[in-house]
Amino acid sequence: MSDFSQDEQQGGGLSLAPYFVEFLKRVDPDAHPLVFKAADLAVRASEAGNVCLFLQEKDLVDSVGESPMSQQNNEKNDPIMSWKQSGKLSTAWENLLAGRIVGRPGEMKPLILDKAHRLYLYRYWKYENSLAERLLDRARENSICEDFKKIGALAAVLFPEEENAAPDWQKIAAVVALLKRFCVICGGPGTGKTSTVVKIMALLLRMAGVDQRKFGLAAPTGKAAVRLQDSIKKAKRHLNLPDDVVDGIPDQVQTIHRLLGYRRYSPYFRHNEKNLLDLDVLIVDEASMVDLALMAKLFAALPERCRVILLGDKEQLASVEAGRVLGDICRKDANAFSDTFAARLAELGVLKGNGITIRQQSSLDDSIVILEKSYRFGAESGIGNLAKAINSGDFVEVSRLLSDRQFSDIQHNSLEEPGRDFQELIQAAYDEYGDFFQCTEPQESFDHFEKFRILCVHRKGRYGARMINSLIEEMLIKKKIIPGDAVWYAGRPVLITKNDYSLGLFNGDTGVVLRDGEELRVFFPGSQGAIRSFSPYRLPDHETAFAVTVHKSQGSEFDHVGLLLPKETSPVLCRELLYTAVTRASKRFTLWGEMDVLKEGVEKTIQRSSGLAEKLAGAI
DSSP, rough: OOOOOOOHHHTOOOSHHHHHHHHHHHOTTOOHHHHHHHHHHHHHHHHTOOOOEEEHHHHHHHHHHHHGGGGGOGGGGGGHHHHHHTOOGHHHHHHHOOOSEEEEETTSSSEEEETTTTEHHHHHHHHHHHHHHHHHHHHHSOOSSHHHHHHHHHHHHHEEEEEESSHHHHHHHHHHHHHBSSEEEEEOOTTHHHHHHHHHHHHHHHOOOOOSOEEEEESSSSSHHHHHHHHHHHTTOOOOOOHHHHSSSSSOOHHHHHHHHHHTOOSOBBBBBTTTOOOOOOESSGGGGOHHHHHHHHHSSTTTTOOOEEETTTTOOOOOSSSHHHHHHHOOOOEEEOOHHHHHHHTTTTTSSSOOOOOOTTGGGGHHHHEEEOOOTTTTOHHHHHHHHHHTTTHHHHHHHHOOOOOOOOEEEESSSHHHHHHHHHHHHHHHHHHGGGOHHHHHHHHHHHTTTEEOOOSSSTSHHHHHHHHHHHHHHHHTTSSOSSSSOOOOOOEEEEBBBBTTTOOOOOOEEETTTEEEEEEEEOOOGGGEEEEGGOSOOOOOEEEEHHHHTTTTTTTEEEEEOOOSOOOOOHHHHHHHHHHTTTEEEEEEOOOOHHHHHHHHHOOOOSSSSHHTTOOO
């Protein structure tokens, strides 16, 4: 089971496992006690981000440990301990499957145990199974391109031939997206995912005519949606294409929840398999943040004709909710194609064999392209080299990069004396945010605030975002920048933590409090450059955002990032979190913390139990 849980991330919380077990006892009071303990473990596994609980028969018995009853009674009165001591371990699966609670795939029971001994909550088994089937169906089908030969010629216009013989993976990704109904474009920051997808939309418009495509652009959070929208607008300006094509490229992005038609207080959406979205092309950015349930619901709501393109960085943190969908889909570490599909690419003149691996793979792997070249972080970039070393788990190289001062864009500061060093950290934050408090116009405030952010591993605790925000506010009060007795003040940055569809505010949206005449208003960037403002007292759940958790920073980019490590190692601290934090910085990265804590984080990766990767590979 994964150590990575939202409870730990948010500083603790109650599990639903005991309530679920009580429900199951009413469904089947005579079920074997092992069933109830397994159910408890399955719920806790899902709360920790796992889709399922992987079991071996003996491990299942050993993992049970003492049941809750043994905390109140002695071992003689504990039915699980009595059963274990009987030595009848060979009946474990039979005991799980004997009653009305645990079934095999295809049965409709609260828990599902598959042949690989993965124990699922029924809804997660259904989500995983339906998503795998839909992904494979789309990957097996070729595109509905009207003119196959035309693809290569149009791609050559948007992706001119370079002098070197290295493969142009952006060009290859664009052609794959036209040839396949389903395409995944993976890559780190600065590899050109957005510019590539803008050219893909231009190609699709040129192929079918500017009025013949219905596009949907979506992202998992409001912040990510705004970023994609801004990136598309910038990329469109650099296209050397007729005005009608450029104007036809859509740049309005919405959250996935809004796209599907969110229903308040309901897990269901207005669009589903019985009420499909009217789309020809769907593009989803920051796909690593999309959990299994939401991705399954999204694909269920798509018509067969719809072409789907996922963009993301599979090395980033996975979704907070259960699943690691993008990581399960994109399992290959390097570009490689089946010989049949490689021949199609070669026929179009986009695959010339240099540096290309040809091997027999699944149809899904032919739909995946990894962008390898970073245009933001070259060989001379400390941020790029540090991210690469973290991603490969090479702590020796990470330590060398942070200690030898070879690169001016990365820096390490120790926290051996937290009292003194916290003062240095808060002073550094004040220096970075100084100009921000001089801003009086919303857009000016947004621009300044995006220049710097402190990222924390935890939300609570001495080294958490809440504490750092409080310390920054204390300094601002001492310097008489803000009043000492006000919750709301001009210059307060606000992070929304709960969706409110009536206001159009979403988890991850960041706003700034400014004066509007005699009153304070909270301003947020909106679509098409619009700026919206709200009374502070109308906002949904929110928090101050001088410092935020790394999780909340996903989908964002800042000129300078300061990452604060906890004093001791944490279950949340892992390679993916460190990589995500470093790659939020575009110009400068500063680490505050100790190397032994960093070492453990670099060497630990997120392990989430799931059967999706094996289903997609045809293993089960």
